[in-house]
Amino acid sequence: MKFTISRDALLKPLQVVSGAVERRTTLPILSNVLLQVSEESLRLTGTDLEVELVSEVSLEQATPGDVTIPAKKLLDIIRSLPEGADVSITASDDKAIVRSGKSRFSLSTLPASDYPNIDEWESEVQIEMEQGDFRGLMDKTHFSMANQDVRYYLNGMLFEVNEDILRTVATDGHRLALSAIKLEQGALPHKQVIVPRKGVSELLRLLDDDDSVVSLSLGQNHIRVATGRMTFTSKLLDGRFPDYRRVLPTGGDRIVVADRDLLRQACVRASILSNEKFRGVRMGLDTNELVLTANNPEQEQAEERLEVDYNNQAFEIGFNVTYLLDVLNAIHGPQVKITLSDPNSSAIVEDNDDEGALYVVMPMRL
Numbered sequence: 198m199k200f201t202i203s204r205d206a207l208l209k210p211l212q213v214v215s216g217a218v219e220r221r222t223t224l225p226i227l228s229n230v231l232l233q234v235s236e237e238s239l240r241l242t243g244t245d246l247e248v249e250l251v252s253e254v255s256l257e258q259a260t261p262g263d264v265t266i267p268a269k270k271l272l273d274i275i276r277s278l279p280e281g282a283d284v285s286i287t288a289s290d291d292k293a294i295v296r297s298g299k300s301r302f303s304l305s306t307l308p309a310s311d312y313p314n315i316d317e318w319e320s321e322v323q324i325e326m327e328q329g330d331f332r333g334l335m336d337k338t339h340f341s342m343a344n345q346d347v348r349y350y351l352n353g354m355l356f357e358v359n360e361d362i363l364r365t366v367a368t369d370g371h372r373l374a375l376s377a378i379k380l381e382q383g384a385l386p387h388k389q390v391i392v393p394r395k396g397v398s399e400l401l402r403l404l405d406d407d408d409s410v411v412s413l414s415l416g417q418n419h420i421r422v423a424t425g426r427m428t429f430t431s432k433l434l435d436g437r438f439p440d441y442r443r444v445l446p447t448g449g450d451r452i453v454v455a456d457r458d459l460l461r462q463a464c465v466r467a468s469i470l471s472n473e474k475f476r477g478v479r480m481g482l483d484t485n486e487l488v489l490t491a492n493n494p495e496q497e498q499a500e501e502r503l504e505v506d507y508n509n510q511a512f513e514i515g516f517n518v519t520y521l522l523d524v525l526n527a528i529h530g531p532q533v534k535i536t537l538s539d540p541n542s543s544a545i546v547e548d549n550d551d552e553g554a555l556y557v558v559m560p561m562r563l
Contacts, residue, residue, distance in 0.1 A: 198234050198262025198288040202254065204278045204297065207239075210252035211272050213427055214243035216399050217250040218268040229265035231312045232286070236261060242312070243268060248396055249315045250403075251428040263309030264288040271295070274302050315430050320414035320421070322358050322388045328411045328424060330378055332404040334365045337376040337554045339397050340523045343369035350436030353393045358385050358415065366441045372520045373444055373557040374527070390415050391438055396431035403429060444557060446543045449536035453482060454506040454549055457533040460487075461525040463501035467491040468518040470499040477563045478518040482537075483511045491518070514540045515563035521546075524556045 211230070219227050222245070231242040236259055242251045266288075275284065278297050285296045288306060295302040335354065343351035346369065355366040361383040366375045392400075400422060404411065414421040422429045467478050471491040481488040485508070489501040514537060524546045525533065532549035546556040 198232075198260055198264055199286070200234050200239060200256050200259035201283055201285045202239065202256060204275055204282040204284050205280060206254055207284060208275050210239075210241050210254050210426070211268075211275055213252045213403060214241045214250040215268045215272050216402060217243040217245055217248045219245035220269065226265060226307050226311050226313070228267055228269070229307055229312070230268040230271065231263070231265050231309055232288075233263045233309070234259050234261050244313060244315065245395075246313055247393060247432050248399055249430040250399070251430075253426045262288060264293060265307045265309055265312050266293050266304055270304060315419070315432070318416045318419045320416050322385060322415040324358065324363065324380060324382060324385070324413040324415075325410055326363070326378075326380060326413065327408045328404050329406045329408055331411050331413065331422075332401065332406055334363065334376045334378055335397055335401055337527050338365045338367045338374035339401065340527065341367040341369060341372050341374035341556075342394055342397065344394070346370070350391055350434055350438055353391045353434045354397050355438045355441070356390050356392060356415065356420070358388045360385060360387075366438070368439065368441065368444070371517070371559050372523075373441060374524075374554070375441060375445075375556075376554040378553065388415055389438060390420060391434040391436065392420055392431060393434050396420070396429075399431075400429060403427065444543075445555070446536075446538060446545060446557065449538040449542070449545060451482070451509045451512055451537040452507070453487065453535040453537070455487060455503060455533055455535070457525055457528055457531060457548075459503055460533060461522065463489050463503055464518050464522050464525065467499045467501050468522070470497045471518055475561070476517045476519045477515050477561045478521070479513060479515050479563050481511070481513045482507050482509070484508060512537065512540075514544070515561040516544070516558060517561055520558050524558065527554070527556070 233240040239254050239256050282297045287294045293304045293306045357364040361380045364377040412423040420431050467489045472493050478489050478491045487503045487505045491499045528548045530548040530550045534547045534549040536545040543557050543559045
């Protein structure tokens with residue numbers, strides 16, 4: 198196997214597939230990246246058995262062959278070479294030689310035949326949409342995923358397709374984020390899958406915020422996302438995601454409309470003196486005024502007053518300020534709408550001008 202390629206053409210696809218490679222693994226071959234060379238292209242694959250990333254790049258006059266090379270070492274070598282340099286990679290027996298200019302590196306290899314392959318699977322739902330829209334759906338909800346929860350199905354994001362709607366939902370049991378988009382395709386079957394946390398993180402890293410087309414395939418145990426010359430495949434989490442519709446509070450009659458940025462800044466300042474463990478802030482409401490207060494065990498206190506649009510009885514409720522800030526950072530409109538019912542019921546937070554996303558935050562007793 199032998200090929201020559203410019204350093205810049207190799208670096209991006211190598212960075213892409215290295216995201217799936219597991220650094221700390223008991224299987225040495227999972228630390229490697231698979232190189233499959235044909236006469237006209239190089240196909241790079243990285244996997245940790247849960248997530249698989251494949252990227253392709255064009256070649257000229259290559260000698261076909263397959264080999265696996267340590268991913269981190271190869272990436273560090275290519276990254277350290279000067280821009281515009283040509284790189285030649287030759288593999289035979291159990292060694293790969295990387296040459297560029299007066300530099301020469303000899304790396305140990307493992308046979309390509311031992312490299313794990315995600316099993317062939319059939320797609321049940323096929324969707325095409327703009328990359329920016331797909332990324333936006335995950336951007337608006339990913340922060341509500343649980344992290345290492347024993348309820349393993351919460352350590353991921355629900356993707357739900359129904360008719361012409363694609364939804365993403367994430368919850369950790371204390372808050373919930375839901376985002377939806379109308380698809381150009383219609384009459385799609387109802388399908389729910391749970392994509393693991395690592396898969397969501399990789400997709401957010403890989404996808405661009407533009408209008409190029411992305412192809413999304415949902416199967417029984419896998420999800421696949423393909424863009425141009427990159428293909429991402431992830432196993433799905435097994436389990437039943439909670440019925441998010443039952444969590445959505447109804448009947449809230451206390452509605453607050455506030456300037457999103459002013460409220461976000463007030464939450465940031467109040468959080469400085471909140472209890473470091475519980476992160477609680479008290480939200481007091483009166484006619485057209487919102488008062489945020491935070492206390493800590495050192496008897497210190499922060500108070501922030503904001504003008505808001507609120508015409509109802511005086512009311513107090515406590516929240517984890519981190520959860521509020523996560524939501525306010527995910528909303529991009531100038532105004533935020535908060536719907537409340539009583540101090541023991543969850544609040545609904547939305548962008549006042551955009552109904553595409555909805556956030557539920559449970560209250561705290563302070």
